Amino acid sequence: MRTAVGIIGGGPAGLLLARLLHRTGIDCVVLEARTREDVEQRQRAGMLEQGTVDALREAGAAERLDAEGLVHQGIELRFERERHHIDFPALTGGRTVTIYAQTEIVKDLVALQLAEGPPLLWEAQALAVEKPESASPVVRFLHEGREQTLICDWVIGCDGFHGISRGTFPAAGSHTYERDHPYSWLGILADVAPSCDELIYARGQSGFALHSMRSIHVSRLYLQVPGGTDADDWPDDRIWDELDARFAVDADWTLHRGPITAKSVTPMRSYVHEPMRHGRLVLAGDAAHIVPPTGAKGLNLAVSDVRVLARTFAELHRTGSERLLDDYSRTCLARVWQATRFSYDMTRMLHAQPDGDVFENRLQLARLRRIASSRHAAAELATNYTGLPLLT
Ligand code: APR
Ligand code: PHB
Secondary structure, X not given: OEEEEXXXXXXXXXXXXXXXXXXXXXXXXXXXXXXXXXXXXXXXXXXXXXXXXXXXXXXXXXXXXXXXXXXXXXXXXXXXXXXXXXXXXXXXXXXXXXXXXXXXXXXXXXXXXHHHOOOEEOOEEEEEEEOXXXXXXXXEEEEOOEEEEEEEEXXXXXXXXXXXXXXXXXXXXXXEEEEEEEEEEEXXXXXXXXXXXXXXXXXXXXXXXXXXXXXXXXXXXXXXXXXXXXXXXXXXXXXXXXXXXXXXXXXOOOOOOOOEEEEEEEEEEEEEEEOOEXXXXXXXXXXXXXXXHHHOOHHHHHHHHHHHHHHHHHHHHHXXXXXXXXXXXXXXHHHHHHHHHHHHHXXXXXXXXXXXXXXXXXXXXXXXXXXXXXXXXXXXXXXXXXXXXXXX
């Protein structure tokens, strides 16, 4: 097989890039290791910055998002049994966010690609990227029981944190920056109407809790748990009891319970690989960076990488100039590091320290108190949360 742009990975980054390139008339192929069912069922994020909504509209993939997405005007912070609303439009000159599950974005993009192209190969596992420094890099992949090759002009690694693309970069000239947090998130889906209209980020006495949602009928909640926690050690009642304790406020508010339909534990890490390009191999999304989900940046960062990349290929396609491609890594990393900073700071502010560091605990409360009492501090949070400008 031969194509202009070989895309490894059919998650949000790979699928959106394929859609944008296809609409620009650029030939591409997506190789996805898993099945369609696997990819469409993976429970992930759900909070979209305006830039992500814009990108999906630009891709002609936002019909259901526009019909079913929940536009939110802010979030609520809870600590010391107090509630504090962060009013996004008032603090950012009108910006809002939208709740629409990543699973639904993937379903929308998959349906469009299967209907209109480009080719999307399921259970096609990339084994290696060869000759990335050449003008014709090759992806070796396993599909339908045999090893095949995809000869490309460019290869884009959208294969996530556990993919193979990043490992193709030479050690010399590559740098990784990482920080593992000493706790994880236990996430649940519950068939019960959300107990709130907007997301609640709570710093309870015993730890962090987040109340999100997937629709007006389905709640999505998270609970800070020790690293290495087994979800099976958390029966439903224990989860609801702990959530109740962490959301507790001196106000007339009740956490509504319902059947838990999904349960999983996610580790918390920050990770950045520099650079994001080597020769004709380019990384986008989780293949290049991971953020702790506290700042809701993972999906939005993947989309912003893809928006920049699609623009660079459009210019290359139109003019033959690689000028924007030469700037891709620097442009994306500037935004990646700002999102990494924000996600790290939100995580450190809202999670109980497992070692019970009382000094850190007091610092956290001081940070929360500052945001609750200072328009300037609240605006800084709102500006980062709703999304920094695409091109810094
Ligand atoms: N060959 C082909 N496909 C692969 C390979 C491989 N060797 N390795 C991984 N993949 C596929 C995975 O099966 C997955 O579908 O690459 C895809 C990567 O998708 P994501 O991990 O979702 O990464 P990305 O598209 O960058 O989206 C980032 O997804 O994981 C969340 O929190 C993350 O919200 C963020 C978003
Ligand atoms: C989610 O809805 O899954 C979600 C929302 C906000 C976050 C993390 C996850 O910060």
